[in-house]
Amino acid sequence: MQAQAYALKSTAIRAPAIRNGVEDRDDVTLIGVAKTYHRECEIFGEGDAADFVYKVISGAVRSFRLLSDGRRQITHFYLPGDVFGVEFGKERRAGAEALSDAVVVVSRRSAVAADFDQSMRLWRQAVRELQRSEDHALTLGRRSATERIVSFLLDLADRLDADDEFELPMTRQDIADYLGLTIETVSRTMTQLQADRLIQLQGCRRVRFPRRGALEELCE
Amino acid sequence: MQAQAYALKSTAIRAPAIRNGVEDRDDVTLIGVAKTYHRECEIFGEGDAADFVYKVISGAVRSFRLLSDGRRQITHFYLPGDVFGVEFGKERRAGAEALSDAVVVVSRRSAVAADFDQSMRLWRQAVRELQRSEDHALTLGRRSATERIVSFLLDLADRLDADDEFELPMTRQDIADYLGLTIETVSRTMTQLQADRLIQLQGCRRVRFPRRGALEELCE
């Protein structure tokens, strides 16, 4: 399907709290090994043993689930500062792959569990992540294509701490599989938003919000 | 919108573990007050303080979120034995209402927190519930109307410990708002499933699976 890639480089690292989001004094500092995963490289697969937890340093990661006929639903995107791979059971409920070349700190689950304070924070992060999928379900169940795209872009800008301009870390296909749309609908919708002067595109990855207020109105 | 109703009756009670699901030695015994909520009655609203946790004794409950124009997404249905209203933050992220007259045990959050073992179990239940919304997102993002209905019915039968016949505790509109469809599509799809001899309906609430295997194939 797509070019196969594999992990590179491994150095010991202490990954500090990065994101400066609103209430993130809840940030997790993972101690572990930094690994570089190349674009499209699998980090773990659905059903694997969940022995490690991860934190994105740079690049981005997607997690996803598949139906047996190949339809894919991307469940989350992870951006720099995000923790992922925290499972409550023993097995992975979703697979994870690097979107672009990504540097990730990998930490043994058992090692984290030893530190009560740390594992509390990790739990809270994981819960917050799960709560995002409730929001996601609302979007998938009840919003139009335009509303999905707009709320997605606004959310992404927010998580990237971007004010009104940022780089999309994923392809149109990834966006489509996250929003329950097709790649063509994503493309057309973004073209239309640009025609309506609600967003500006420079190349297909760089997005600017010339009038954020108007965008926000579109999906409240 | 709909007939207003209100809570009735309050007696002290000890709500024992009910569901005999596969791995539910994880069941929670809430000690609190039994309340009866009438059909369509609000149990709590989005944004309320989350001071109580609940367990369904009989009847059923829905939780939901609204868009500002009134579109509704039902996030979960709670059946006898289910715990609900466990929040990780201080505020309700969704509203909850009784589907039918429902008996519910209400317990102060602070009271439960005192019992470590108990609150652990409560947490795990809440996490499992949140994980369900990841499954839900897959369904909403990537399955057809027929697949949604079939997987919904199978899941419901399972949770009701029904073998091949059970009573739907909710209206077509509720099913529609859970599955991201319209009431007409739900109705037509069920009629079609019946015509295909994949389900049998007696009245609009009683469902039977004459060939469960065939149903399961429809949504793997």
Next chain:
DNA sequence: CGGTCATTTGAACTGTATCAAAGTCGGTGG
């Protein structure tokens, strides 16, 4: 029985998918 509310059915419409082709961009090798 009659009234109310939920459900089903029908007909027409529409948003999004599908299928197909053309355009863009970045990288690579000549």
Next chain:
DNA sequence: CCACCGACTTTGATACAGTTCAAATGACCG
């Protein structure tokens, strides 16, 4: 340095699943 390649994206034309609007039917309850 430039031309070509492959992957991704955009655009176009058409199809269709699911929605919308409207009306008929059915179920429940006093």
